[in-house]
Structure formats: C-alpha cells, structure tokens
Amino acid sequence: MANACGGMEVVQNNIIKKQSPKKIENLTIKFVSDYNAMVKIAMENIAKETIRENGLEPISDELKEELKTKGEEGDI
Numbered sequence: 001m002a003n004a005c006g007g008m009e010v011v012q013n014n015i016i017k018k019q020s021p022k023k024i025e026n027l028t029i030k031f032v033s034d035y036n037a038m039v040k041i042a043m044e045n046i047a048k049e050t051i052r053e054n055g056l057e058p059i060s061d062e063l064k065e066e067l068k069t070k071g072e073e074g075d076i
Contacts, residue, residue: 051057
C-alpha cells in the first residue's frame with residue numbers, strides 16, 4: 001500500500017508491533033476510501049480536459065432530465 005500512498009518506503013518486516021485486526025481493518029478501509037476519492041477526482045479532471053480538448057460542452061441538467069424522461073417513455 002505504501003507505493004500507492006505516495007511512494008513511501010516499503011519494508012518487509014512488521015511496522016506495527018502489536019497487530020490488531022480491527023486497526024488493520026480500519027487502516028485498510030481508510031486507504032480504500034482515500035484512494036477512491038483520489039481516483040474520482042482524477043477521472044473528473046480527465047473528463048474536463050477531454051471536453052476542453054474536443055471543444056465539447058457539458059450536458060445541462062435540463063437536457064439530462066429530458067433525455068432521461070424520453071428514455072423512460074421509449075421515445076429514444
């Protein structure tokens with residue numbers, strides 16, 4: 001996990017002297033949560049950059065709702 005968290009030193013021995021399954025579970029959950037948040041931000045930035053590069057405009061909320069409604073009614 002250290003490399004995914006910014007390239008900290010990876011060691012082979014136990015860095016936690018007294019291992020607690022609950023503590024390890026909590027740290028793992030925090031890592032996954034932080035990682036997912038970081039990936040979400042990265043994906044949003046990639047989407048924004050793609051829109052800028054291709055000269056596309058984001059779909060407005062009104063158009064999204066109209067498309068959703070038409071899709072539910074079978075019009076598209």
